[in-house]
Amino acid sequence: MSTLNKDQSEYWNGEVGQRWAAYHQALDTAFAPFTEALFARAALKRGQRVLDIGCGAGDTALIAARQVGSGGHVTGADLSEPLLAVGRDRAAREAPSAAPIAWLRADAQDHAFDGRFDHALSRFGVMFFEDSAAAFANIRRSLADGGRLSFLCWRSLAENAWVTVPRDAVLPLLPEVEPPQPGAPGPFRFAAPDTLLPILEAAGFHGIECEPVDRVMRVGETIEAAADFVATRGPVARLLREREPALQETALKIIRQLFVERFGDGPVDLGAACWLVTART
């Protein structure tokens, strides 16, 4: 596999990837309203060949496989072996009417995909490329004539209460060690469409549309589940990582307390905002 995205590969194959693999169900639940919006716009057809970019633990690859049916084909590409392993395992339990899925450990930035896809899609898997221009050009090359691209990426941090509410509560205790740099790989890489549009145009995409999608995210059914969610995945987890255990425990207490004040026994529902980006070849 290519070593272009070495840092991301280490990140998604290390502790973070293991954690996402272990907790994939809670993530799939939290992302469900966005997943629905993605597939409603993608409108996949029976028999299509689909590429899922940064497929993670496979939720969207599995949905695509059901939608295109046994005459279609899905490739789930990801850097992370622990996440692909979850996808493989889940696919083994799918009904025979779903399309076969090839689980591919590959860097979507430069992998020479075998075959041309009718549709490339992604749920939050395209913001981590070292060289986004090269990556989207590669994805464009993987598409057949008339092929389509549909993906979700986060809007700004400020518009995502599921991050800012717990983050603002613990920032005084855990200031950012390394604030994310604009343009660097990360969840909010394409928060501003004017950073994304020229990249997609240069890659050869047409009819590019960025539709804002605002949904309520179920962060957890209970206070404990919600605190666990924010402490183990996403930007708050990043603040907590590699801190003294006592400091982590204090931060968690603050988050739990805040959630109890706002949500009683739960569930914890907070606002989330992303772009649903669509384009064609």
Ligand SMILES: C[S@@+](CC[C@H](N)C(=O)[O-])C[C@H]1O[C@@H](n2cnc3c(N)ncnc32)[C@H](O)[C@@H]1O
């Ligand atoms: C935020 S997670 C989303 C996972 C999955 N799409 C989901 O919604 O559950 C980002 C995923 O992108 C993958 N990824 C990051 N950079 C990648 C690259 N260059 N090529 C392929 N996958 C990549 C990561 O390994 C990770 O699984």
